Structure formats: C-alpha cells, structure tokens
Amino acid sequence: MATFKAIRIDKADKGTTAALTQFDEAELMDGDVTVAVEWSTVNYKDGLAIAGKAPVVRRFPMIAGIDFAGTVTQSSHPDWKAGDKVVANGWGMGETHLGAYAEKARVPGDWLVRLPANMSARDAMAIGTAGYTAMLSVLALERHGLTPDDGPVVVTGAAGGVGSVAIALLAKLGYQVIASTGRAAEADYLRGLGATEIIDRNELSGPAKPLAKERWAGGIDSVGSTTLANLLSMTKYRGAIAACGLAGGMDLPSSVAPFILRGVCLLGIDSVMCPIALRRTAWERLASDLDRGKLAEITREISLDEVLAKAPEILSGKVRGRIVVKIA
Numbered sequence: 439m440a441t442f443k444a445i446r447i448d449k450a451d452k453g454t455t456a457a458l459t460q461f462d463e464a465e466l467m468d469g470d471v472t473v474a475v476e477w478s479t480v481n482y483k484d485g486l487a488i489a490g491k492a493p494v495v496r497r498f499p500m501i502a503g504i505d506f507a508g509t510v511t512q513s514s515h516p517d518w519k520a521g522d523k524v525v526a527n528g529w530g531m532g533e534t535h536l537g538a539y540a541e542k543a544r545v546p547g548d549w550l551v552r553l554p555a556n557m558s559a560r561d562a563m564a565i566g567t568a569g570y571t572a573m574l575s576v577l578a579l580e581r582h583g584l585t586p587d588d589g590p591v592v593v594t595g596a597a598g599g600v601g602s603v604a605i606a607l608l609a610k611l612g613y614q615v616i617a618s619t620g621r622a623a624e625a626d627y628l629r630g631l632g633a634t635e636i637i638d639r640n641e642l643s644g645p646a647k648p649l650a651k652e653r654w655a656g657g658i659d660s661v662g663s664t665t666l667a668n669l670l671s672m673t674k675y676r677g678a679i680a681a682c683g684l685a686g687g688m689d690l691p692s693s694v695a696p697f698i699l700r701g702v703c704l705l706g707i708d709s710v711m712c713p714i715a716l717r718r719t720a721w722e723r724l725a726s727d728l729d730r731g732k733l734a735e736i737t738r739e740i741s742l743d744e745v746l747a748k749a750p751e752i753l754s755g756k757v758r759g760r761i762v763v764k765i766a
C-alpha cells in the first residue's frame with residue numbers, strides 16, 4: 439500500500455479530530471493532475487478547519503490545507519505535464535476536496551495556475567491565499583477606477599496575512615496607506631511595509647453612524663462587522679471598499695446612506711471560486727507588484743509537523759504576517 443504524509447481530519451463523537459498521519463494513496467479523490475506538494479501555508483480558514491471551530495470541513499476523511507505550490511508528477515490534462523510548477527488556491531480544497539497539508543495532491547487541472555516564471559514555490563505560498571486575496575482586492579479597487587490621486591486607502595486587520603500583503607502592494611503602487619490594527623506594538627512593522635499612518639482598530643469597532651467624516655477614497659477590509667460599517671461611513675464620495683474577511687464578525691450593521699448619498703461601492707471578494715482568468719492575472723500581478731524583500735520580512739517558515747500547534751493561533755489574532763509550511 440502506497441502512503442504519504444498528511445494532516446487528516448476525521449469526524450469524532452463531538453466535533454472533529456486532526457492528526458499528522460500516513461494517508462493511503464488509494465483514497466485520493468478524482469482529478470486529472472497529481473502534484474508533489476512542496477509548500478503550503480497557514481490561512482485563517484486552515485485555523486478554523488484544524489480547530490474544528492466552524493463547519494469548514496464538509497467531507498470525511500479530509501486532508502486539511504486550502505492552498506499549495508508544487509510540481510506536477512502525472513497529468514492527463516492537456517495544459518499540464520510532469521515537471522510543471524503550479525499553484526492552487528481554494529476550489530474547496532481542505533473543505534470538500536482533499537487538501538494541501540500532504541506530500542501529494544490530486545486535483546482537476548482546471549484548478550491550477552502556472553507559477554509565474556520569476557516566483558519560487560516557496561514565495562507563492564508565503565503569499566498564499568491571504569496574499570492572493572489581497573491582490574484580488576487591489577484588482578477590484580482598480581476595476582472600480584481608484585487611483586493613488588483619489589486619496590488615502592485604509593487597510594484593516596493590518597498586521598494579519600491579508601492586511602500585511604495588502605499594505606505592501608498598495609504602498610508599492612503609490613497609495614498613501616492608513617493601517618488599522620489592534621496591535622500598537624506592530625506600528626514599526628506596518629510602517630516598514632509602507633503604511634504612512636497607523637490607527638487603533640478601536641476607532642472603527644464601535645457602532646457606525648450612517649455617515650461620518652470622509653477619511654479615505656478606498657479600503658481593503660478583512661474584519662467585517664462594525665469595522666466594515668465604519669469604513670463605509672467614512673469613505674469619500676464615489677469611493678469603494680473591498681470586503682474580503684470576517685475576523686471581527688460576519689454581520690454588517692450598516693445603512694444604505696454611504697451608497698445612496700455618497701455613491702460609495704462595496705466590492706465583494708471571494709478567492710475560493712474565483713474564475714481562472716482572474717486568478718492568472720492576480721498571480722502575474724503578485725509577481726510584478728509585490729516587493730519580495732518585504733514578503734521575506736513578513737514570512738516565517740514552519741514544517742508540516744508544526745502546523746497542528748500553529749494553526750489555532752491564527753484564530754486568536756496572534757499571528758503576524760504570513761506562515762509558510764515546508765512540506766517536502
């Protein structure tokens with residue numbers, strides 16, 4: 439029996455269990471491409487899946503992990519051959535399809551994006567789904583027509599994974615970036631990424647007025663709830679906020695005032711089922727627009743064996759920047 443190392447999630451009497459174990463290759467799910475996974479990462483959703491805190495996993499047994507970078511070993515898909523370097527995010531991996539915390543993955547070839555020529559598999563996963571989501575948010579703001587001349591942009595959950603990459607991207611693109619964080623001690627870290635102003639997240643966490651003083655032309659929000667409501671109420675006339683996260687809650691206690699009185703737009707960002715063409719654009723833009731030196735500064739490396747202990751930490755907001763996981 440051929441096996442490979444993986445983090446397996448099983449259903450238990452109460453909730454779920456997660457363990458590093460040998461997984462039977464015969465249990466791999468359908469797919470026309472097999473990949474030797476080299477790197478993965480720890481995202482907020484991975485923390486939820488491993489801690490069993492939210493119904494992320496919907497098929498058992500499951501291999502956790504929502505994204506990977508690696509090398510194709512076998513393919514019957516016309517676009518891929520053995521030796522190709524690929525990256526995959528979402529599509530239900532780690533939720534309904536066996537995921538990334540494993541030495542081997544089998545997936546439909548249509549899910550894969552070619553690793554940009556000047557990007558290593560490790561860098562791709564240092565970026566990970568968090569960074570790719572930050573890029574999708576930047577692309578949405580650009581589609582809206584936002585430019586650095588329109589005024590400052592705000593990033594919430596600033597010291598987290600999405601927030602850190604969003605700040606680095608926006609600063610490199612010439613935006614004046616206001617970073618909202620609950621961790622005052624990370625002010626130097628956020629300035630190092632390119633933030634020009636740091637605000638305490640408590641300023642944005644109380645109940646939102648329908649409209650408040652206009653402070654920013656755009657923003658990227660990974661927090662949700664009252665924070666997103668405050669962002670909207672403080673957005674300048676015809677500005678836009680890209681909403682991608684719920685670290686502070688899933689609700690949105692807002693009003694229509696920002697939309698109908700200031701023409702503000704709320705741009706929804708989903709990375710999981712994002713169309714393949716937009717994924718390719720996002721990865722190409724990450725390759726050209728993200729400062730790799732800054733990426734290295736925000737990234738820590740752990741082994742697959744360390745994921746079980748590290749993943750739940752992300753749920754308590756203790757993780758700064760990005761964690762990359764060495765699989766092979």
Ligand code: NDP
Pocket residue numbers: 481482483567568571594595596597598599600601618619620621639660661665681682683684685686687707708709710752753754755756757759
């Ligand atoms: P992280 O945990 O790395 O970052 C989240 C940050 O949010 C924290 O670092 C903290 O930043 C802030 N935060 C945490 N808890 C609270 C709270 N109760 N109130 C206010 N702020 C809080 O997670 P990620 O960056 O990986 O993900 C961020 C969010 O984006 C998650 O909700 C995740 O599910 C979502 N996401 C969505 C995707 C999509 O497809 N739409 C894809 C990827 C992620 P600080 O300490 O600076 O205040």
